Amino acid sequence: MAQRVFFATSEVYPFSKSGGLGDVMGALPEAMQKNGQPAAVISPFYGRISTGNYRLRLTVPDLPVGYPWAPITASVYETTHNGVPLFFIDRAEYFDRRHYYNDPNKGDYFDNAERFIFFCRAAVALMEHFGVPPVAVHAHDWQAAMLPAYIYFLRRSSPFWASTGTVFTIHNLAFQGRFSSRLFESCGLPREAWNVAGVEFFGDFNLLKSGIAYADAVTTVSPSYAREILTEKYGCGLDGILRQRELYLYGILNGADYTIWNPEDDPYLPRHYSASDLSGKRECKDALISEFGLDPRLRDRPILGFIGRMRGQKGIDILNDIIPDLMSLDVGVVALGEGNPVHEAKILEHMDTYRGRVAAVVGYTEDLAHRMQAASDLFLMPSRYEPCGLTQMYALRYGTIPIATAAGGLRDTIIPWPGEEATGYIFTEPDPVDFLRAIGDAVDVWTRDPGGHHQMVLRAMRQSFTWDKSCREYIDIYRKIRLRL
Ligand code: ADP
Numbered sequence: 001m002a003q004r005v006f007f008a009t010s011e012v013y014p015f016s017k018s019g020g021l022g023d024v025m026g027a028l029p030e031a032m033q034k035n036g037q038p039a040a041v042i043s044p045f046y047g048r049i050s051t052g053n054y055r056l057r058l059t060v061p062d063l064p065v066g067y068p069w070a071p072i073t074a075s076v077y078e079t080t081h082n083g084v085p086l087f088f089i090d091r092a093e094y095f096d097r098r099h100y101y102n103d104p105n106k107g108d109y110f111d112n113a114e115r116f117i118f119f120c121r122a123a124v125a126l127m128e129h130f131g132v133p134p135v136a137v138h139a140h141d142w143q144a145a146m147l148p149a150y151i152y153f154l155r156r157s158s159p160f161w162a163s164t165g166t167v168f169t170i171h172n173l174a175f176q177g178r179f180s181s182r183l184f185e186s187c188g189l190p191r192e193a194w195n196v197a198g199v200e201f202f203g204d205f206n207l208l209k210s211g212i213a214y215a216d217a218v219t220t221v222s223p224s225y226a227r228e229i230l231t232e233k234y235g236c237g238l239d240g241i242l243r244q245r246e247l248y249l250y251g252i253l254n255g256a257d258y259t260i261w262n263p264e265d266d267p268y269l270p271r272h273y274s275a276s277d278l279s280g281k282r283e284c285k286d287a288l289i290s291e292f293g294l295d296p297r298l299r300d301r302p303i304l305g306f307i308g309r310m311r312g313q314k315g316i317d318i319l320n321d322i323i324p325d326l327m328s329l330d331v332g333v334v335a336l337g338e339g340n341p342v343h344e345a346k347i348l349e350h351m352d353t354y355r356g357r358v359a360a361v362v363g364y365t366e367d368l369a370h371r372m373q374a375a376s377d378l379f380l381m382p383s384r385y386e387p388c389g390l391t392q393m394y395a396l397r398y399g400t401i402p403i404a405t406a407a408g409g410l411r412d413t414i415i416p417w418p419g420e421e422a423t424g425y426i427f428t429e430p431d432p433v434d435f436l437r438a439i440g441d442a443v444d445v446w447t448r449d450p451g452g453h454h455q456m457v458l459r460a461m462r463q464s465f466t467w468d469k470s471c472r473e474y475i476d477i478y479r480k481i482r483l484r485l
Pocket residue numbers: 018019020021023307308309336337338363364365366369388389390391392
């Protein structure tokens with residue numbers, strides 16, 4: 001069998017998804033295969049995983065996972081999605097839960113460290129079980145970050161791992177998987193990993209840091225974010241070790257999966273449309289106005305959409321702050337997301353106050369996200385930082401003009417107004433004043449220069465962030481790191 005790259009991830013669309021990581025892992029492995037690099041995915045078998053349309057096969061009933069636990073096993077289920085083999089690690093006590101990482105009412109699961117350390121160790125055991133060393137192991141985010149560390153130390157004693165490169169991708173540096181030092185004792189890494197150049201972080205055990213410290217290459221999801229995280233402002237305390245590893249740090253822009261996000265054939269939309277005929281977009285807008293009971297006058301005024309986690313990172317509080325001002329611009333606002341209960345309550349309060357002008361849905365609804373992308377005229381992303389951001393890429397394809405901060409991947413994907421090439425509005429500081437000014441510009445163009453707005457929509461829809469280029473960059477990294485082994 002040709003040597004595969006194994007992706008280890010805590011989310012993979014369409015089986016599991018809580019944000020961009022799920023989307024990326026649903027698309028990148030398939031693109032890898034199309035670019036000539038065989039790939040497979042390893043992910044946990046959650047209780048809430050959606051396997052409806054897939055035939056799952058129990059491939060390894062009792063995979064011994066080994067030290068540091070007493071004899072303990074995982075069951076491994078296999079399926080195929082778009083030609084990519086997926087392996088789900090099943091151990092009910094860890095993964096058979098309603099949520100992936102936390103209980104919305106009680107916070108993070110108390111045993112997250114144990115759960116995802118188990119996941120990483122089971123992934124090592126599974127790859128050894130297959131008997132063919134992978135060309136590379138590509139781990140994503142803190143939940144899979146122990147894998148590069150395990151392989152780093154295994155190489156010393158196990159010829160099996162001698163020629164396998166490891167890549168660690170950071171999708172969001174703020175989520176680090178930081179736990180008590182006590183948990184290090186039972187993670188199975190040698191004592192020498194416990195130091196500031198290893199997994200220790202201010203006396204705690206930091207799983208993300210193990211990926212940064214021990215992977216052969218570290219990547220993040222846009223060139224701008226790769227530069228930003230080297231600074232104290234965006235480094236989340238890890239800028240020091242990232243600077244130490246700068247030679248092996250790459251910024252590779254995520255792609256968008258246009259087989260799923262395309263207004264020409266999106267199954268969730270009431271009407272399809274394309275750049276050559278935008279009438280369907282109007283109908284999508286009318287349908288959303290009816291569905292949400294919005295003022296019909298908004299048919300002729302811009303609707304501003306927000307889709308994302310309702311957390312400080314996404315600037316939902318900044319949006320909440322300016323909603324009263326937005327009302328004087330005579331626009332509609334629709335928001336979808338879940339997160340911090342304070343922000344959720346605030347947007348719902350606005351909905352009450354500005355009935356017919358503001359609509360908000362607190363929750364996670366895949367199909368509504370698609371319909372809102374199509375129905376909105378402008379798309380709001382006042383993020384305080386944004387590693388890559390996928391929703392603005394989707395918005396562009398749906399002809400919904402983004403208004404976003406000059407952060408990370410937003411800067412790398414939106415061409416700022418004014419200018420002949422503009423595809424969106426960029427503002428510098430994630431604060432209410434700048435945000436409001438940028439929205440004011442966009443609404444002004446929409447109102448006074450419909451032709452200009454229309455041209456911008458057409459340009460936006462022509463933007464293409466495919467996975468092919470990113471894939472080739474990853475494949476090149478796999479090759480480079482193996483030369484160094
Ligand atoms: P992040 O990964 O930081 O959350 P991204 O922009 O990279 O942000 O990706 C977010 C993904 O999650 C997009 O596919 C978006 O449509 C989806 N999403 C976010 N919140 C919701 C929600 N409440 N309901 C449905 N989809 C959502």
